[in-house]
Amino acid sequence: EDQVTQSPEALRLQEGESSSLNCSYTVSGLRGLFWYRQDPGKGPEFLFTLYSAGEEKEKERLKATLTKKESFLHITAPKPEDSATYLCAVQDSQGDMRFGAGTRLTVKP
Amino acid sequence: DAGVTQSPTHLIKTRGQQVTLRCSPISGHKSVSWYQQVLGQGPQFIFQYYEKEERGRGNFPDRFSARQFPNYSSELNVNALLLGDSALYLCASSLDTNQETQYFGPGTRLLVL
Numbered sequence: 001e002d003q004v005t006q007s008p009e010a011l012r013l014q015e016g017e018s019s020s021l022n023c024s025y026t027v028s029g030l031r032g033l034f035w036y037r038q039d040p041g042k043g044p045e046f047l048f049t050l051y052s053a054g055e056e057k058e059k060e061r062l063k064a065t066l067t068k069k070e071s072f073l074h075i076t077a078p079k080p081e082d083s084a085t086y087l088c089a090v091q092d093s094q095g096d097m098r099f100g101a102g103t104r105l106t107v108k109p
Numbered sequence: 110d111a112g113v114t115q116s117p118t119h120l121i122k123t124r125g126q127q128v129t130l131r132c133s134p135i136s137g138h139k140s141v142s143w144y145q146q147v148l149g150q151g152p153q154f155i156f157q158y159y160e161k162e163e164r165g166r167g168n169f170p171d172r173f174s175a176r177q178f179p180n181y182s183s184e185l186n187v188n189a190l191l192l193g194d195s196a197l198y199l200c201a202s203s204l205d206t207n208q209e210t211q212y213f214g215p216g217t218r219l220l221v222l
Contacts, residue, residue, distance in 0.1 A: 043113070
């Protein structure tokens with residue numbers, strides 16, 4: 001069965017303090033790995049899709065990377081508005097999607 | 110362009126009741142997926158519909174059912190509600206059955222008392 005584990009569960013950073021979020025996965029045939037941002041009481045907002053090991057994608061202060069067993073979401077010089085829950089999901093060869101529980105990020109000014 | 114819309118935004122029901130949640134996808138999107146998100150967890154896949162046909166089903170009991178209409182909007186029905194059904198129900202739309210780029214609505218918060 002596909003599994004997605006995100007760590008840490010919660011992360012508190014000072015504004016400008018860079019860090020990384022981890023997503024470890026086991027999947028039968030990776031079709032894609034996805035990162036979403038979710039603000040309280042709202043639906044997830046799509047950030048990135050990664051398809052193969054070695055792939056990297058960037059958007060503003062966020063950079064996502066992928067290996068055969070895990071993905072990292074690097075946050076460079078975060079701002080308070082980056083505070084949110086970041087969700088990782090994998091899609092297997094059957095098309096089934098499984099989400100991790102998320103990392104709750106708080107950035108203090 | 111309008112994003113994915115869901116109604117109602119909040120709902121309170123009692124155990125044993127039935128509930129219907131509604132979703133309108135982004136214009137031009139033909140696929141709708143439903144997810145259940147329990148507090149503190151990630152979304153869990155319930156159903157995917159494409160062109161009015163069920164294309165995928167998650168590990169949920171038969172109390173959960175859905176349908177898609179000719180205009181691609183969708184309804185999720187849950188019968189015989191249990192306390193454990195309390196959650197945020199999310200709808201996501203995509204152009205086709207490939208969920209690679211799916212856009213989520215704001216969700217319906219269901220509380221079962």
